[in-house]
Amino acid sequence: MARYTPPLRDIQFVLHELLDVEGTLKALPPYAETNRELIDQVVEEGGKFCAEVLFPLNRSGDEEGCRWSEGGVVTTPKGFKQAWEQFKAGGWPTLTCDPQYGGQGLPAAVGIAFQEMMNSGNQAWAMYPGLTHGAYDCLHAHGTPEQKALYIPKLVSGDWTGTMCLTEPHCGTDLGLLRTKAEPRADGSYRITGTKIFISSGEHDLAENIVHLVLARLPDAPAGTKGISLFIVPKFVPNADGSLGARNGVKCARLEEKMGIHANATCVMDLDGASGWLVGEPNKGLNAMFVMMNAARIGVGMQSLGLMEVAYQNS
Incomplete structure (x- = not known):
């Protein structure tokens, strides 16, 4: 035993x-x-x-x-x-x-x-x-005051959980090759489209919401790692008072296999026009993500x- x-x-x-x-x-x-x-x-x-x-x-x-x-x-x-x-x-x-x-x-x-x-x-x-x-x-280091007020208390309490979405199917750990797109919208949000793999805790039933931190490229971004931005992409888009709003366009397409870690959901995450919000400065996403x-x-x-x-x- x-x-x-x-x-x-x-x-x-x-x-x-x-x-x-x-x-x-x-x-x-x-x-x-x-x-x-x-x-x-x-x-x-x-x-x-x-x-x-x-x-x-x-x-x-x-x-x-x-x-x-x-x-x-x-x-x-x-x-x-x-x-x-x-x-x-x-x-x-x-x-x-x-x-x-x-x-x-x-x-x-x-x-x-x-x-x-x-x-x-x-x-x-x-x-x-x-x-x-x-x-x-x-988010504590790079979020705006509004982002901190909306997301951090829920992460601190455990009501919401978080992920980091970096790796893509074609590029492994070479983030300079990532293709996930972030297209600006008139309301200040971004339309995020792409696929991420090996996302630990990407989807589960433990918490009511999951806050994905996603690396993506703006339309005019420089090539390589100098053209990567970071975005908040929540599973459910929160209302201003922190209550849950609409289901976002991000979902788990399938589970990956990791020996000895079957009880943690390692996910392929599809982002299909998901709503995202920029964290930190444009094209400086790796600087912010390196905190995580x-x-x-x-x-x-x-x-x-x-x-x-x-x-x-x-x-």
């Missing part, structure tokens, strides 16, 4: 004896009240969630996998949605987010410790909040560390 025990003492050793997180943070005004006791309490409770809620769904989730049905509907494995509701109820999506948008404002070091344990408990499940937090980081990509690089490191820890325990 597989098992997972959160390595609390190891995490505390790194945070306190090795890094002296408390002493370092007290010199920073946002974290002046963050002490060792609070950090340890959060990490301990986070470990319970990962061991008691996520880990029991790990094997069953991978064996069952996500299911695609007509119309692009994707259903996650049994228990995943209930775990997401517990995740929200516990305030875990808000952990390190800006208090201005409903976050708790705890330091990133605490979030990283929790991220490691989530990946030990259930890496496929952990990708849903991981991509969401990356979208939060990107850099967060994803740390996330991959935490996946590796988390998986090594649980593998070590079970060996």
Whole structure:
């Protein structure tokens, strides 16, 4: 029988004896009240969630996998949605987010410790909040005040989730070759048309809306990576008050296969005249997207560390 025990003492050793997180943070005004006791309490409770809620769904989730049905509907494995509701109820999506948008404002070091344990408990499940937090980081850094007010509180609360839509069928990781088009409309939005592949968390039943961050080209864009812009393309176009509006022209055409990550919906996403809104400056999309990509690089490191820890325990 597989098992997972959160390595609390190891995490505390790194945070306190090795890094002296408390002493370092007290010199920073946002974290002046963050002490060792609070950090340890959060990490301990986070470990319970990962061991008691996520880990029991790990094997069953991978064996069952996500299911695609007509119309692009994707259903996650049994228990995943209930775990997401517990995740929200516990305030875990808000952990390190800006208090201005409903976050708790705890330091990133605490979030990283929790991220490691989530990946030990259930890496496929952990990708849903991981991509969401990356979208939060990107919009927090490059969104307009209106975009931040409309999208960030919902991402912080976990009511909505996020994705990053880069790769296309013909170009793999060479983003300079991407063909997805963004045509301007009179109302300030853009008509987005193209296909993206290997989109983690691209469609699912965990949250009421999904905020896709999509790389595309404007009609007059320069060739190569210097001509890429970034757009918000929500599954449902939100109304001004944050309520859900019309279904957008973006859907999951099919699910991709990723060994060991069957419980995370890896999607082919078709954008058929979808409504999108520019993030940051025209033709500077990679600059903005790199905020999310850099967060994803740390996330991959935490996946590796988390998986090594649980593998070590079970060996």
